[in-house]
């Protein structure tokens with residue numbers, strides 16, 4: 001799914017950026033230019049970040065419990 005139409009950035013691109021250390025929309029703007037044009041993608045990008053970070057936290061907890 002495209003998150004940032006202006007810059008052709010997909011949800012998968014954002015997941016990869018998060019896996020590589022991006023923590024917020026500012027980081028995504030630096031690496032992928034998310035939000036750098038019309039800005040309409042910022043709210044969705046923020047939601048994608050939160051979901052990915054929640055997934056990573058759950059994975060870390062599952063691995064710690066195993």
Ligand code: FES
Nearest residue numbers: 004006037038041
């Ligand atoms: S949709 Fe992302 S800057 Fe326009």
